[in-house]
Amino acid sequence: MKQDMIVILDLGSEENPRLAREIRSLGVYSEIHPHDLTMEELKALPNVKGLILNGGPNRVVDGVTIDVSADLLHCGLPVLCADHKGEAPWPADETDRKKALSDFVFHTCGAEANWTMDNFIADQVELIRRQVGDQKVLLALSGGVDSSVVAALLIKAIGKQLTCVHVNHGLLRKGEPEQVIEVFRHQMDANLVYVDAVDRFLDKLAGVDDPERKRKIIGAEFIRVFEEEARKLDGIRFLGQGTIYPDIIESGTKTVKAVKSHHNVGGLPEDLDFALVEPLKMLFKDEVRACGKALGLPDSMVYRQPFPGPGLGVRCLGAITRDRLEAVRESDAILREEFANAGLEGKVWQYFTVVPDFKSVGVRDGVRTFDWPVILRAVNTVDAMTATVEDVPFSLLQRITRRITSEVAGVNRCLYDLTPKPSGTIEWE
Numbered sequence: 001m002k003q004d005m006i007v008i009l010d011l012g013s014e015e016n017p018r019l020a021r022e023i024r025s026l027g028v029y030s031e032i033h034p035h036d037l038t039m040e041e042l043k044a045l046p047n048v049k050g051l052i053l054n055g056g057p058n059r060v061v062d063g064v065t066i067d068v069s070a071d072l073l074h075c076g077l078p079v080l081c082a083d084h085k086g087e088a089p090w091p092a093d094e095t096d097r098k099k100a101l102s103d104f105v106f107h108t109c110g111a112e113a114n115w116t117m118d119n120f121i122a123d124q125v126e127l128i129r130r131q132v133g134d135q136k137v138l139l140a141l142s143g144g145v146d147s148s149v150v151a152a153l154l155i156k157a158i159g160k161q162l163t164c165v166h167v168n169h170g171l172l173r174k175g176e177p178e179q180v181i182e183v184f185r186h187q188m189d190a191n192l193v194y195v196d197a198v199d200r201f202l203d204k205l206a207g208v209d210d211p212e213r214k215r216k217i218i219g220a221e222f223i224r225v226f227e228e229e230a231r232k233l234d235g236i237r238f239l240g241q242g243t244i245y246p247d248i249i250e251s252g253t254k255t256v257k258a259v260k261s262h263h264n265v266g267g268l269p270e271d272l273d274f275a276l277v278e279p280l281k282m283l284f285k286d287e288v289r290a291c292g293k294a295l296g297l298p299d300s301m302v303y304r305q306p307f308p309g310p311g312l313g314v315r316c317l318g319a320i321t322r323d324r325l326e327a328v329r330e331s332d333a334i335l336r337e338e339f340a341n342a343g344l345e346g347k348v349w350q351y352f353t354v355v356p357d358f359k360s361v362g363v364r365d366g367v368r369t370f371d372w373p374v375i376l377r378a379v380n381t382v383d384a385m386t387a388t389v390e391d392v393p394f395s396l397l398q399r400i401t402r403r404i405t406s407e408v409a410g411v412n413r414c415l416y417d418l419t420p421k422p423s424g425t426i427e428w429e
């Protein structure tokens with residue numbers, strides 16, 4: 001293994017993910033572990049150079065005072081208290097804290113700044129090969145950031161021992177299934193099973209207008225399709241998953257543990273009992289993107305904006321029809337293209353179009369029309385709990401309106417959603 005590591009023992013501080021990031025920003029790898037980590041577990045971690053204990057103001061979790069075992073404290077590794085329980089007071093000032101952290105990591109522990117994406121990838125390739133041996137791995141590949149980066153990493157580690165399954169449920173954005181095929185089948189020469197399940201999903205969704213039922217049908221049907229594909233393949237022992245660090249770090253004051261084993265493809269029947277391969281589970285989102293870039297994935301995949309699990313299905317309001325779904329897909333493509341041309345790609349957190357299930361009167365070439373409106377939405381947020389509306393230049397909104405009303409069939413109006421969250425939510429359904 002190539003990377004030195006500093007282990008943070010979580011004694012209940014909410015600051016620990018930030019502390020881990022600070023250490024990583026010094027170029028040294030860091031992981032957060034529960035306060036009751038055992039000596040055996042510690043010994044199993046590679047290249048640990050030091051321990052940091054951090055419990056915030058009082059090392060209390062759920063009203064119970066906690067501490068680390070004496071074994072860990074006397075295991076021979078340097079120990080730093082980054083809270084108020086140590087002998088030396090932990091500095092309050094940020095610059096002093098950074099210096100204390102850097103002194104500990106480099107001078108006291110003698111760690112090397114060797115946390116780079118290339119080293120991470122080399123280590124993961126070795127770990128994946130060790131875990132998987134000559135067995136086969138299955139991966140549900142959405143084309144989203146997380147599963148695409150896992151796919152690229154697994155392809156590098158085990159090549160054709162990996163089978164990727166991409167399900168086109170008809171609710172993907174324009175060009176996405178084609179991009180998955182181009183990148184993974186043609187450029188990376190992966191075993192890719194492409195499942196055209198468009199009719200299957202849209203038939204199941206026909207006439208269903210309740211948003212919760214739509215989501216449930218999409219989720220359940222996805223599991224069914226994936227299960228069918230898994231059963232067609234012989235000898236699969238492992239399931240790759242795009243679990244990332246924020247998925248397993250519980251926010252708030254509880255001590256860090258794998259809160260939910262985060263079965264991304266949860267709901268598979270018990271007889272399909274795969275062991276999980278989760279090579280990104282220690283990466284923050286920006287690190288996942290950097291990893292994808294280092295593995296040669298295109299920017300349009302790696303820097304993709306967040307996309308809801310049920311896809312365009314929740315932007316085609318009410319009961320989904322094929323023609324209205326097409327209007328969502330085409331208008332979304334125009335919006336994305338225009339935002340990219342205006343330099344807003346990567347600057348605005350999320351932007352998309354919504355097509356409601358009512359029509360209004362309009363006129364085109366002197367003839368009366370009765371068509372749908374398209375709602376444009378562009379928001380910024382830090383944590384998705386609240387969101388503000390992007391101040392899109394009026395001329396750009398006018399240009400997008402002109403294009404959508406002339407290029408997208410069945411549309412005669414555009415509206416811009418001015419509602420922050422709250423009182424709206426980011427998505428409409």
Ligand SMILES: Nc1ncnc2c1ncn2[C@@H]1O[C@H](COP(=O)(O)OP(=O)(O)OP(=O)(O)O)[C@@H](O)[C@H]1O
Pocket residue numbers: 139140141142143144145146147148165166167168169241242264265307308309310
């Ligand atoms: N259309 C699809 N085809 C294949 N797998 C899918 C598809 N949609 C979702 N999945 C699988 O389900 C997982 C969870 O999907 P979700 O939409 O919640 O995205 P996510 O957690 O942001 O991950 P990603 O960035 O990989 O899409 C994905 O990582 C992928 O493994």
